[in-house]
Amino acid sequence: MAGMKEVARHAGVSVSTVSNVINGRHQKMAVETLNRVNEAIRKLKFTPNSAARQLKTGQIKTLGLIVPSVANPFWGQVSHLIETAAQKRGYQVLICNAERDPVVEARYVESLFGSSIRGVILGSSPESFDYLKEYADKGMKIAAIDRDNEGTNGVIACSVSINQLVGSRLATRHLIGLGHKRIAFISGPIGTNSRVGRLAGMNSELEKAGITPDESLVWGGRNVSTFGDFRAAEIGRTAIRELLTLDNPPTAVLTVNDMYAIGACAGARELGYSVPEDISVIGFDDIMMAEVMQPPLTTIRQPVAQMSEIIVSKLIETLESTDEVIEPHVEVSAELIVRASTRQL
Amino acid sequence: MAGMKEVARHAGVSVSTVSNVINGRHQKMAVETLNRVNEAIRKLKFTPNSAARQLKTGQIKTLGLIVPSVANPFWGQVSHLIETAAQKRGYQVLICNAERDPVVEARYVESLFGSSIRGVILGSSPESFDYLKEYADKGMKIAAIDRDNEGTNGVIACSVSINQLVGSRLATRHLIGLGHKRIAFISGPIGTNSRVGRLAGMNSELEKAGITPDESLVWGGRNVSTFGDFRAAEIGRTAIRELLTLDNPPTAVLTVNDMYAIGACAGARELGYSVPEDISVIGFDDIMMAEVMQPPLTTIRQPVAQMSEIIVSKLIETLESTDEVIEPHVEVSAELIVRASTRQL
DNA sequence: ATAAAAAGGTGAAACGTTACACAAATCCCT
DNA sequence: AGGGATTTGTGTAACGTTTCACCTTTTTAT
Known part of the structure; x- marks a missing residue:
């Protein structure tokens, strides 16, 4: 005062x-x-008084973070990590839940822009970021976690992610090594860069092993688009039901994230199948829950702490320095964590 | 522009x-x-331009939300719900992770105050809120979720919570009804209003059934205070290990939240016990994970959606109207959800 | 001794709003 | 026709900073 x-x-x-x-x-x-x-x-x-300062300078040390849903433990963890990383550098973080809806995302970006925020991290990875081009042109620096910056039309200033293909290849190879040939893929709508990449990775590894990918085994979240990530496990549960009642059901399933895997395990059990005896399940992300669930989940770990650090420092660098950021996209390594939800066929 | x-x-x-x-x-x-x-x-x-507007009016439509950790699914969900409720009323929400550390909380409140924010929701429930009195005096309106406003020295403007005693009585009665007599209590440091209340509820119900509470069965998070909520499940796991290796181990355990329960289940399994055959586990909160885990978790549900709505509307009312808010604390009902992690002894 | 440079500070306009007191035009009543 | 009400709108001083040109005093170089 x-x-x-x-x-x-x-x-x-x-x-x-x-x-x-x-x-x-x-x-x-x-x-x-x-x-x-x-x-x-x-x-x-x-x-x-930060308002006065902001009014005068036209900028503030705050970053926006737009995630599908902080109610999903993976994004909850990422949010926390990003907040911590930003704070170390004197920045605050404004967390927004957009449910992967481009309209909502654009609305948030608009609002952030109106609050003079010039740096935002996107957790979703749509195939195209055109709906944000307008803001990128106005000067908003947009960073993406979980996808690369290719084909984004210059909208994405910097990004960090694992190599999606390599990640799912790791998973697929593990499953193939265990003797599985009918491998299903569970995902919400396959309309994001990371999901497309993970599916492609699985298919390519399948082909390498002489197995022809079976379209009927990829469950792409038909009719569930409204779920958002709010009831993520529900998707895995619905998916495994349909998959398991197929004429020629899969013996293993790769899900696009751990929450789906957890749901899939629950769904399989409800149908009388047990994991991993009757069906192997491999997740993606390695959230904390993966280790403590029953059975402990085999999964592909994303180094989220490292990713958070990188994206925050890259974005701040972009914001604060005038010259081009070197190495706009950085790729980190995914890692296969073998636990008990997969086993030899 | x-x-x-x-x-x-x-x-x-x-x-x-x-x-x-x-x-x-x-x-x-x-x-x-x-x-x-x-x-x-x-x-x-x-x-x-919101900065200019804020500078001029001295206030903005933003609420602060301070939670132990958004990496904990319970608080992740609550955060999302609160954000949604606030948005419906034209307010934004700034989410802060304070790890239940009063110093960090005070620092956040300070910073929020510096940004002209005059309403903040606290997710932690310390026994005393004296470290925030200074801000309450300066005009910050502080709301609490998960505790009542008694004994807060006027710091808490409004609050919402279940009746902690009733919640744990429900759980305890369920366990007693199943024939259990040696019931353990797992918690992090029992230094919060809600935890104290839940323990008291258990003890009172025990006594009502003629069972003398056994001190050695309450695990109060010694030496784990630095964990925060970041690795919540770890606490449950450590706790159950110690409890199960006691001379006269419990046959059932009530945990202070679902994450601890999940960890406890994992820990029990690692020791060769199975849930619920060898030990019954009942959680608290009913996070989404509770339903899909194996075994599905019996737990006490907190009506989080309702609580979020209430606390947001109360706080905004406090902020916007000049006269005293009627009914500063509102109590909502806890509900026993029986699933498969508890069974007849 | 003198000019130039360095050191240490200052004044005041601007940033984009809000809010209050006031102005002009029109209407209504007797 | 006179005068108050009403309707519709305006001018302008803040709000608390930042920034940049500029001012004064001291130091240094020649």
């Missing part, structure tokens, strides 16, 4: 000087003056 | 008029003028 004016009066200097102190521009300042100002700041419990 | 000035010029009116339109003060305004202004707003894609 005390402003710079009072501080200035207390310290016997001008507001400009106070401003200089606050912003660390004291290279050319008598140390005695500096002390007096700091003293006054302390005594008056002065806190800079 | 177009400001009200341009809009005014385009519509041939003054900025005051534009301001009136934006703020819905068009009761006394020629409809034709109104249309002209709206048209100009649309054409210029004008978005009010």
Whole structure:
């Protein structure tokens, strides 16, 4: 409530000087003056008014983070990690849940832009980011986690992800090595870059092993688009039901994330199948739950802590430096974590 | 980037008029003028600059939400629900992870206050809120979810929660009805209002059934205080290990939240016990995972959607109306959800 | 001794809104 | 016709910072 004016009066200097102190521009300042100002700041419990500062400078140290849903543990964890990483660098994070809906995402970006925020991290990975081009053109820097920056028409300023193909190849190879030939793929709508990539990775590995991919084994979330990620496990459950009642059911299933895998396990059990005796299940992400569930879930781990650090530092770099960011996309390694939900056929 | 000035010029009116339109003060305004202004707003894609508005009015439509950790699915879900509820009322939500650390919480509140935010929802429920009194005095309205407002020294403006005692009594009665007599209690540090209440509820129900509570059966998170909620399941796992290796181990366990229950199930299995055959486990919260895990978890459901709605509307009411809020604390009902992790002894 | 440069500070306009007191035009009543 | 009400709108001073040109005093070089 005390402003710079009072501080200035207390310290016997001008507001400009106070401003200089606050912003660390004291290279050319008598140390005695500096002390007096700091003293006054302390005594008056002065806190800079961020609205005024923002209005004046047109920018603030806040990043937007748009995720499908923080109610999904994977994104919950990522959100937390990103917040921590940003905070280390003096930035705050505004978390938004967009349910993978481009319209909602655009609305959020609009609102963030209106709040002078110029950096946003996207957790969804649509195939095209055209609906955000308008903001990119206006100066919004958009970062993507979980996809690369190819084919994004310049909308994505920087990105980090595992190599989706490699990830699902790892999973598929594991399953094939276990003797599985009929491998299903469970996903919500396959309309995102990462899902398309993971499916492609599975198919290519299948073919490499001389197995012809069976279209009827890929479950692509028909009629579930409204679920968002809010009831993610539900999708896995529905999917496995349909898959298991097929004439020629799969013996193993690869899901596009761990929540689906957890749902799939539950669904399989409800049908009287047991995991991994009757069907092997392999997830994707390696959320914390994966290790403690029953059976512990075999999965592909994404190094989320590392990814969060990288995307935050890249984005801030983009925001703060004028010259082009080198290496706009960085790829991190996925890792196969073998636990008990998969086994030899 | 177009400001009200341009809009005014385009519509041939003054900025005051534009301001009136934006703020819905068009009761006394020629409809034709109104249309002209709206048209100009649309054409210029004008978005009010929230920094300027905030600077001027000294307030913004943003709520702070401080949770232990959004990486914990329970709080992830609550965050999402609160965000949705706030949005319906035109408010944004700033989510902060404080790991139940009063120092971190106070720092967040300070920072929120510095951003002119005057309403904050606390997810933690310490026994005392004295460390926030300073901000309450300065005018910050603090709401609590998961505890009542008694003994908070006027710091808490409004609150919502289940009746903690009733919740754990429900659970305990269920266990006793199943024939259990040695019932353990698993919790992180029992230093929060809700945990104290839940333990008290269990003990009172035990006594009512003529069972003397056994101190050695309450596991209160010694040496795990640094965990925060980040690896919540780990706590349950550690706890059950110690409990099960006691000379006279429990036959049932009540955990203070579902994540601990999940960890406890995992830990029990690792020791060769199976749930519910060898030990019954009952959780608290009813997170989504509870239903799909194996075995499906018996638990006490908190009506989180309802709680979120209530706390948001109460807080906004507190913020917007001048007179005292009626019924500052509202209590919602906990519900016993019987699934498969508990059974007859 | 003098000019130039460096050091240490200052003044005031702007950023984009809001809100209040006031102005002009029109209407209504007696 | 006169005068108050009513309707519809406007001018402008803040809000609390930042920034940049500029001012004064001291130091240094010649």
